Structures are given as structure tokens and as C-alpha cells.
Amino acid sequence: MGRLLKFAVMPVVLAAALFVVSAVHAPTASAQASRYEAESAVCDGTVDSNHSGFSGTGFCNPPNQSGTGVQFTVNAASAGTVALGFKYANGSSTSRPASLSVNGTVVQTNVPFESNAAWSNWTVKNVTVSLKAGANTIRLAGTTSAGLANIDLLDVAKGGTSLPSSFTWDSSGILVAPKSDSTHNIVSVKDPSVVYHNGRYHVFVSVVSVNQGYSLAYLSFTDWSQAGSAQLHFLDRSAMGAGYKAAPQVFYFAPQQKWYLTYQIGDNVAYSTTTDIGNPSSWSAPKPFYSKTPQIVLDNMGSGQWLDFWTVCDSANCHMYSSDDNGNLYRAQTSVANFPNGFSAPVIAMHDPNHHWLFEGANVYKLDGTGEYLLMVEAIAQEGRMFRSWTSQSITGPWTPLADTKENPFARYSNVTFDGTAWTRDISHGELIRSGIDQTLTVSPCDLRFLYQGKDPDASGPYNLLPWRLGLLTQTNSTC
Numbered sequence: 001m002g003r004l005l006k007f008a009v010m011p012v013v014l015a016a017a018l019f020v021v022s023a024v025h026a027p028t029a030s031a032q033a034s035r036y037e038a039e040s041a042v043c044d045g046t047v048d049s050n051h052s053g054f055s056g057t058g059f060c061n062p063p064n065q066s067g068t069g070v071q072f073t074v075n076a077a078s079a080g081t082v083a084l085g086f087k088y089a090n091g092s093s094t095s096r097p098a099s100l101s102v103n104g105t106v107v108q109t110n111v112p113f114e115s116n117a118a119w120s121n122w123t124v125k126n127v128t129v130s131l132k133a134g135a136n137t138i139r140l141a142g143t144t145s146a147g148l149a150n151i152d153l154l155d156v157a158k159g160g161t162s163l164p165s166s167f168t169w170d171s172s173g174i175l176v177a178p179k180s181d182s183t184h185n186i187v188s189v190k191d192p193s194v195v196y197h198n199g200r201y202h203v204f205v206s207v208v209s210v211n212q213g214y215s216l217a218y219l220s221f222t223d224w225s226q227a228g229s230a231q232l233h234f235l236d237r238s239a240m241g242a243g244y245k246a247a248p249q250v251f252y253f254a255p256q257q258k259w260y261l262t263y264q265i266g267d268n269v270a271y272s273t274t275t276d277i278g279n280p281s282s283w284s285a286p287k288p289f290y291s292k293t294p295q296i297v298l299d300n301m302g303s304g305q306w307l308d309f310w311t312v313c314d315s316a317n318c319h320m321y322s323s324d325d326n327g328n329l330y331r332a333q334t335s336v337a338n339f340p341n342g343f344s345a346p347v348i349a350m351h352d353p354n355h356h357w358l359f360e361g362a363n364v365y366k367l368d369g370t371g372e373y374l375l376m377v378e379a380i381a382q383e384g385r386m387f388r389s390w391t392s393q394s395i396t397g398p399w400t401p402l403a404d405t406k407e408n409p410f411a412r413y414s415n416v417t418f419d420g421t422a423w424t425r426d427i428s429h430g431e432l433i434r435s436g437i438d439q440t441l442t443v444s445p446c447d448l449r450f451l452y453q454g455k456d457p458d459a460s461g462p463y464n465l466l467p468w469r470l471g472l473l474t475q476t477n478s479t480c
Contacts, residue, residue, distance in 0.1 A: 032371060032393035033085075033157040036072045041154075044068040051089060051119040051150070053347070059089070059152040062142060069098060069141035069148045074156055076131040081159035084127045085398030086140065090149040091119035098148050101139040102129050111140070113149040116348055117299035122152060123348040126398045128159065159400045161391040162370045162445050162479075166408050169416045169450070169473040174423055175227040176219070176470035178207065184234050185210045189217075190453040190468035191247045191429045195277070195437045202277050203451070204248040204261060205470070207232070212464040214246040216263060218280045224472060233280035240272050240283050247308050247429070250277070252437040255336060260439075262309055267293045269309040269322070271340055287340075289320070294332075294345050302326040304355070308429070312364045313339070313439040314395045321362045322346065327355035329362055329377060331396065336439075350399070356380040361387075361429040364395065366442045368435055374443070375399055376410055376432075384425035384457070386412035411450060411473060424454025424471065446480030449473060 035055075039047045043060035045068065051059070060070045076082065090096055090113050100108040107129055116123045129138075142148035178186035188208035195202050200220050207217045219230040236242045248263045261283060262271045270286040297306045304325035311320050318339045320332045331349035334342040352358035361378035375390040375397075389410035390399035403410045411427045430452030435444045450473040455466050 033155045036154045038070055038151045038153055042071040053120050053122045054152045059150050061150050062148040064147040066143055066145055067141050070151045071137055071139040072154050074136045074138055076133055076136060079133045081128060081130050083157045083159055083398035083400045084129060085124040085155035087122055087124040087152040088113050088149040089119050089122050090115050096146050096149045097143050098140045099143055100127060103137055121296045128400055155398055157393045157398050161372055164477055164479050166403055167410055167415060167475060168477045169411060170476050171416050171418045172472045173419055174469045175224060175472055179232045187465055188468040189470060192451045192470055193249045193431050194451050195250055195434060197277060197437050204250050206246040208464055214244050216245045216248050235280055235283060238281045238283045239285040249310055251439050254438045262311055264307050267306060289343055296346055300328050308360045310362055312441045319395060321364055323360040323362055325360055327352045327358050329358060365432055366440050367445045368442045370445060381406050383413055385428040387427060425457045426454045428453045446478050448475040
């Protein structure tokens, strides 16, 4: 994450996590999730189409009264736990809570369908329930006089994962620290993105200068023992040019046989390309993905900032995730054939009312050989930054919590053993080491390693001057 001249001392207190909203933009059904359109369900109100962004031919608009809503019939091949994703819009100023019933029994009494600021803004609420084999009725009913939010569809994905339910890690010491030259006086190295290609690790980072200016740099080496001595190549000497750039992500887009580097440029996201990842001077000039910040982001980010862009593709579509430091995770979509053009307006892909608990730095990966996807999002706990995690059978969800609490985190100071003195209490913005290089962002569930940023626990001051360094986590409790 690279903040655009935001002077913020890191918070030290985090309230208990509240109910997490998970949202998935759903223009097309996933092969791994079953979709049920609301216009084909039992809708207590009317099926309308007067607000954009819905799927199918319309959405259910229930009456503004308690007890009314929508009922779906869902078929399960076998009994077990599933993730439900209700795509909804709530353009009112307050939450519209609902009761959730499965086969006539209320299983949750107060599912919050929070405001998303406009009736054409869409969010998908994630809920985990148990189903029986065969036909199941799933009903949402409003619990206040305002009634239920507009409901567009229900996605259903089978639960379960090949990953362990908890994680332990070993951490290296500091592997990469700032290296200045005559024109770059660097205080911080952060936001790493990494691929292993042709026998070398290729690492792209944000670097921050003493005047709090952000830019990008590149380093390469054959073994992690060489990372500390590797030269930093400053990418503002390429056609990318000078000016604010931060939070890079690198991948090889196989359909075009090009390397893509995506990154923040102030209030937007841009990309550069090359055919030679090892040549730092070969990157093309920046091209923005959007003409301006999308309205849904402006409507929901509050005093936050649109940042930390992450692209991952399946065989049909590419999905761009992003954050806003205000408890919202966004997702946009375009086809593989149209990439990098044609990204949709983002939708809120996940929300938490405690903005520190769903903060920034999201990663989504395909787990090799499993048909599963892993979502990681950075949060802020009392002792420092950490990562939470979810899994899904679909790249777009619905998402099932995996290790997502302070007591059972994906990666946090409390489940990391350090090689020598613990040099950081923050497990912050980073990237898993992938088993491939392409746009599917595939990782091996048997070999999880995480290149991350940390800092001296005693450091304080403006965020942009904190002394971030890079270290490597290696999972120690693989079930393989």
C-alpha cells in the first residue's frame, strides 16, 4: 500500500471484529458456484429493472414492511456446509437487517444489509449455512418496517478447503532494505510483488524518499541469500517516468505474451508492459485503466483512498480487486479477450463496519490442483498489522472464512517464529511466492511462502516515513 501524502500515525487500538460483509460482482455465473436469479425465486414484492447493474432480467423489490422478502429453492448434491452470496442494493441511509431461514428454520436473526449509498450500487452478502441433500428453501425476510434490500441473485458454493484451518510460519530476518543513490534518497522499501522466472526471483517494490515521494523499483537475484546485496533499479528512469507510483503487481499475461506491471497513480490505477522482465528500462509509459475514480468508490470510501490494486484471471475473465482503507474491498471485471480494456464499474466485494479489520492489501490466488481460490486481506490489530483469509470454489466467491480472526489469523506476529530477534510486529503488504508466472496467480498449497513488509516495532511518526523493510515467511504446518 502506498498512501498519497497521507500523514497518519499508525493506530494502536482495534475494536472487536464485527460481522463481515462479503460482496461479489456477478455479471456471469461461475463454473464452481450455482446461481439462482431473484426473478425466478418467490418474491413477495415486484420484479423490477429500473436500477442498473443487476444480473438476468431484474431484481426482487420487496415491500417496505417487516416479514417480507424473497425465497429461493436451492439444490444440493450432498449434505454439508455451503457459502451463500446474496447480491443486493440498499440505496437508503440505514441498514436493512433480515432473518435468514433454511428449510423453515431461522438460522440467523439479524443479517445486516448495510447501505451502499445508491440503488445501482451492488454488494453480495456472504453467509455460511448447512444444507441437506436435495431441495432446500432459503428465505430472507426484513425485520424492520423498512423491509428488505433489493435482492438480485443468490450464488451458492460448496464449503471446505485443502488448506489447514490454522497456520504457523517461520520468518527470515530483514532481506531487503533501502539503497539510495545520487537522485533517490530512500527511507523505505515496501509493497513487494514477486515472480520466479528463468531461475531468478524478480521483485518489484514501492520505495519512499525522505520527502515522502513514492516511486517504483526492481531487483533480481537467484537465491534469497542474495536479496540484500541485489541492486535496486529505479523505474522512473524507464518510460514510466517520474511522479507518484506505488503498490506494484507483476504477472505474465499469456494470451498477449507480455509482462504487465500494475500500480497506483494517485486516485487511479495504471499499467505498463514489457516483453523482458529482466530489463528495468524496457517498461512502457503508464496507461490508466479508468478515466476517473468510479462513483461507487467515491460514494463509499469516506476519508479513505482508493488503493492496492490486484488483478487475477480465470479462463474467461480478469478480476481487479482494490481497497479503500474504509472497510471496503472492491472488485471489477473484464473478459480475458478484452484485457486490459473494458473493466466494469467496481462493486463492493467485501465490507466490514470496522474499517481497520478489512483495511487494504488484498491478494487472491488459485490453489494449484484443488479448484479453490484463496483471498487474503490486511487488517490492523492492537499489536500491529496482520492478514485474514477466506477460501472459495469460485474466483468471485462466495467466500468462506478460513483463518480470519486475531486468535486464528492467516499471518500475524502471534503465529510467526522469527529467525533470531523479532525485527517486526507487523506482517503487512506482500505477496505469496507463486508456482507459475501467468495471470491465474497460481500458488502451491503445499509450499506457502509470503514476501512481506515489516518495520521496527519502536518506529513511529508519519506513515510515509516509517522504515519498512522486506522479510520472507515460510509455512511450517503444511498438511501435504
